Amino acid sequence: MSRTFNLGIFIPPLVLSLIGIILIYSATYYSAAPSEHGLYSRQIMWLLVGLALCLAIYYVPLRVHEVLSFAYYGVILILLGLLLVTSGETAERWFRLGPFSFQPSEFAKLAVAIALARYLAFRKLDYERFSWVFVMLIIIGIPAGLVLVQPDLGSSLVFFALFFGVLIWTGMPLNRILLMITPLISMLAAIHWFSWGIFFLLLLVLILISRLTVVQGFFFFILNLGFGMITPLLWNKLHGYQKMRIIIFLDPGQDPRGAGYQIIQSKIAIGAGGIFGQGFLKGSQTKLNFLPEQHTDxxxxxxxxxxxxIGGIIVVGLFGWLFYKGFSTAYRARNAFYSYIACGLMSVLVFQVLLNIGMTMGLMPVTGLPLPFLSYGGSSLLFFWAAIGFLMAINRDWQEY
Amino acid sequence: MTDAAVDRRKYNYRFIMLTVFGALAVIAVRLFAMQVISTDFYKKASEMNGIRMVPILAPRGLITDRNGAILVKSRPSYSMFILPYEVENLDTVVSRLSPVMGQPPEDIKEKIKLGWQGKFQPIRLKRDVEFGTVAYIEEHNLDFPGITFQVESTRQYPADNMGSHIWGYVGEITEQELTRPKYAGYVIGDIIGKEGIEKQYEEQLRGQNGFKYLEVTAAGRILGEFPERPRLNPIRGSALNLEIDWGVQKIAEDELRARGSGAVVAIDVRDGGIRALASVPDFDANAFSGVITPDEWKAVSLDPLHPLFNRAIKGTFPPGSTMKIFTAAAGLEYGHISPLTRFDSCAGAKRFGNRVFKCWRKEGHGSLGLVDAIIQSCDVYFYQLGVRDGVGDWGRMSKGCYFGQKTGIDLPGELPGLAPDQAYFNKRYGDAGWTKFLVVNLAIGQGEILVTPLQMAAIYAAIANGGDMYQPRLVTRIITPDNDTTEFAAEKVGRLPISAQNLAILKEALKGVVSAPSGTAHQAAVKGYSVAGKTGTAQNPHGEDHAWFICYAPAENPEIAVAVLVENAGHGGSVAAPVARRVLEQYFGVGTDSTIAYNPVN
Structure with a gap:
């Protein structure tokens, strides 16, 4: 076992999880609410459960998941649907079972990654056609939509990160992938006539060099025209406060007492840390509680x-190590099914790490996504440890040959 | 998989790795920029973050009466705040607060809505919270997340609404007031004088706020004072000594309250110092200066009796017969009559033009000289004297005696009343639009002339002291915390245009009003002191007439003048004169319960 149990994949998340527990301890140490003081011990419990889950997945033959892949998908859709039906007026992201509560959206990521892999692995992919891409979109779109209406914008974005990660992994030429996201760019560019005009010039160039059929070319042209027209229509229909919410999402500085406050305080905390930091339990931003959500987001x-x-670089380095190991595993996986699973899970991991860290430094909008392995939260920790289990299993199968 | 597909996947794999590590590199560079290059900037921001400059509010100055009795003081009190950020379930917290604060949850929510400045800014829910409530909430702080207290200063006024029209009240500065140059340097949440002495002497009473530097959490929880920056102590406001004599003030208010509504002004004839200034109904200055609920405010502001309205300085009434001595003065001074002049005898009424003017005494007074006409207040005599004076000279005398002008008392909002003269009527009705018989009504203090109780007291004081008009004053002395004392000397405005000889005649008559067998104000007589005065009845088109009595004492060597107006009380002699008597008794220390022990603020 020691030969096949890949420590390179196992060690970084373990160290990150332990660092996370220390940070949760420090972030809740001065908390006004006594109920928060014990959170680190709950995280230890979750970590133990997560490690058990990781090992369980590691020892279950991957073939089982191949058989059950669409069943997982069906179950998770039912759970998400139930959540929607039972939640009533107030939005709910949680299922409560006695003392436990869990977030089905975390496990939906796993189910979608497996279902997507199952769909793509046994198919000859014709890069000249787009029909299988639409099936992918549907597989992703249904759970993403159910999560979006919870409403949990951050988690639904994760599904699209998964989509693009896997799409790139299929080997689809990048210019065609770019073509597929042009409708979104069109929506953004449509803010102004001038930018929209420039966009269409570039679009034409892209369509020409992509060697599309005439029908496909027209399709993308019309699609872009349509999406571009949505923006002004939608924008004018929005209420003032809704517009404000979008503006604040993109530029938190517009709301220095709300979302912007968090970003300002977060940036101050990071910058004030300096090279060596202020020391364990000595961060004044943390201590005085100026950092909101300091044990989670x-x-x-x-x-x-x-x-x-130093601490930041160590954590970023550990993530980098894990990214490298993860994508290598995906690249060298024994078959396409395993490869797609590994890539899908890695896409989720990378997306959440970059978005979360970027958010704390003011580079990304505030989405409320936790930092994998470090943020407090059982469901998130379980999901990522399950993902590590899959990666190790995939890695093992590759090494057996 | 074809070779081409494998190549493409290898290409895309590299693309992904490049993107991912590129992004990690951006994060590392950004970390370096923030934590190495700009770290000083963020460190400073972080340090400033936890330190809050908290104003230490200066207590407003004391207000004492002329004998040093403390009338108004400041005391520390607790204000309750809510920090929205710490409240997870607002409904629950508000429903728990509601019974503790004694307010319906909707009112509390409304207050939160009005005070909302973002979820990290505390909102003041209540000033002057009782200590029991503070203790209860602190004890159960887990049930009240986000509720904090701060010590602030609350103004404490005498009980039973006493003196409320003198000091007025204080309140939070409004946004509109903040824009005025007068309030430069004030900030939102500051307390300012809104009425009365509190407003007039805002600058002196306010003091100077200090500052302390506290280390606080984002939730506003105070960890302690920041040791590296010393606090700046506040300087309390200056103390004001009033001319008010608290015993006289109390008697004046009590007597007025017993008779409904009205005003009393007692003034020292020798220097214009106000010994008492009462207006009834009044209001609870304590309630106004704490947290006044919309219902309380509505109750007071919509009260048909207008308890916020200071009748002593803003209430304008016809002076009635108290005006007669000025009609007489015009006649004597401008040579229209001598004291011995007699007019057509009074038979209870007289016709002028095509109108019949009645005397208050139906049976008539017969033929009277000037002094007796004043003592008996014969209307028919003064109708004829008025016509003899004419609007010109009558108006000249009333203007000369400072009618129609503000007295200049140190209170905000004083009204000048109205003293009509020839120019006024020409302007109002056109040069030929009015008859000379307008003066018939003016001669007995009815018609368009309007005076305030304060004016009447001040002008009668000038009659009493031999013709010197003083500016009435409430504050006699301002004492800064360093014991620098500013004394306000008596300020002479001018002289009445009445000769000493004629003044003596008028004063003789005023004495007779109280002491002569035929006088109208026997009820003003004080044992051991001679009182001089004049009754009056102000016609009131809206209801019962108002009763006037204006007097001074002792008649030979006057010290104090008292003007009494009782609304809707009918004739002055029977209702207003006894009020004046009780005030004088208190002043001179005679009568039934002349020694009133005072402890106005406990």
Whole structure:
């Protein structure tokens, strides 16, 4: 076992999880609410459950998941649907079962990654056609939509990160992938006539060099025209506060007492950390509670304030190590099914890490996505440890040959 | 998989790795930029973040009466705040607060809505919270997340609404007031004088706020004072000594309250110092300066009796017969009559033009000289004297005696009343639009002339002291916290245009009003002191007439003048004169319960 149990995949998330527990301890140490003081011990419990789950997945033959892939998908759709039906007026992201509560959207990521892999692995993919891409979109779109209406914008974005990660993994030429996201770019460019005009010039160039059929070319042209026209129509229909919400989402500085406050405080915490940090339990931003959500969404800021650039680089380095190992596993996987699973899970991991850290530094909008392995939260930790289990299993199968 | 497909996947794999590690590199560079290059900037911001400059509010100055009795003071009190950020379930917290605060949940929510400045800004829910409530909430702080208290200063006024029209009240500065140059340097949440002395002497009473630097959490929880920056202590406001004599003030208010509504002004004839200034109904200055609920405010502001309205300085009434001595003065001074002049005898009424003017006494007074006409207040005599004076000279005398002008008392909002003269009527009705018989009504203080109780007291004081008009004053002394004392000297405005000889005649008559067998104000007589005065009845088109009595004492060597107006009380002699008597008794220390022990603020 020691030969096949890949420590390179196992060690980084374990270290990250332990760092996370230390950070949760420090972030809730001065908390006004006594109920938060014990959170680190709950995280330890979740970590133990997560490790057990990881090992369980590691020892279950991957073939089982191949058989059950669409069953997982069906179950998760039912759960998400139930959540929607039972939640009533107030939005709910959680299922409560006695003392436990869990977030089906976390496990939906797993089910979607497996279902997507199952769909793509046994198919000859014709890059000249787009029909299988639409099937992918549907597989992703249904759970993403159900999560979006919860409403949980951050989690539904994760599904699209998964979609693009896997799509690139299929080997689809990048210019065609670019073509597929042009409708979204069109929506953004349509903010102004001038930018929209430039966009269409570039679109024409892209269509020409992509060697599309005439029908496909027209299709994309019309699609872009349509999406572009949505923006002004939609924007004018929105209420003032809805517009404000979008503006604040894109530019939190517009709301210095709300979302912008969090970003300002987070940036101050990171910057004040300096090279070596202010020391364990000594971060003034953390201590005085100026950092909101410091044990969940903004745990990276708590890290940076206490342990400085050194601590930040260590964590980023551990993630980098894991990314490298993960994508290598995907690349060398024994078959396409395993490869797609690995890639899908890695896409989720990378997306959440980049978005979360980027958010704490003011580079990304505030989406409320936790930082994998470090942020407090059982469902998130279980999902990512399950993902590690899959990666190790895939890695093992490859090494057996 | 074809070779081409494998190549493409290899290409895309590299693309993904490049993107991912490129992004990680951006994060690393950004970390370096923030934590190495700009770290000083963020460190400073972080330090400033946890330190809050908290104003230490200066207590407003004391207000005392002329004998040093403390009338108004400041005391520390607790204000309750809510920090929205710490509240997870607002409905639950509000429903728990509601019974503790004694307010319906909707009112509390409304207050939160009005005070909302973002979820990290505390909102003041209540000033002057009782200590029991503070203790209860602190004890159960887990049930009240986000509720904090701060010590602020609350103004404490005497009980039973006493003196409320003198000091007025304080309140939070409004946004509109903040824009005025007068309030430069004030900030939202500051307390300012809104009425009365509190408003007039805002600058002196306010003091100077201090500051302390506290280390606080984002939730507003105070960890302690920041040691590296010393606090700046506040300087309390200056103390004001009033001319008010608290015993006289109390008697004046009590007597008025017993008779309904009205005003009393007692003034020292020798220097214009106000010994008492009462207006009834009144209001609870304590309630106004704490947290006034919309219902309380509505109750007071919509009260048909207008308790916020200071009748002593803003209430304008016809002076009635108290005006007669000025009609007489015009006649004597401008040579229309001598004291011995007699007019057509009074038979209870007289016709002028095509109108019949009645005397208050139906049976008539017969033929009277000037002094007796004043003592008996014969209307028919003064109708004829008025016609003899004419609007010109009558108006000249009333203007000369400072009618129609503000007295200049140190209170905001004083009204000048109205003293009509020839120019006024020409302007109002056109040069030929009015008859000379307008003066018939003016001669007995009815018609268009309007005066305030304060004016009447001040002008009668000038009659009493031999003709010197003083500016009435409430504040006699301002004492800064460093014991620098500013004394306000008596300020002479001018002289009445009445000769000493003629003044003596008028004063003789005023004495007779109280002491002569035929006088109208026997009820003003004070044992051991001679009182001089004049009754009056102000016609009121809206209801019962108002009763006037204006007097001074002792008649030979006057010290104090008192003007009494009782609304809707009918004739002055029977209702207003006894009020004046009780005030004088208190002033001179004679009568039934002349020694009133005072402890106005406990």
């Amino acid at each position: 903004f745990i990276f800021s708590a890290l940076s304030e206490q342990f400085g650039l």
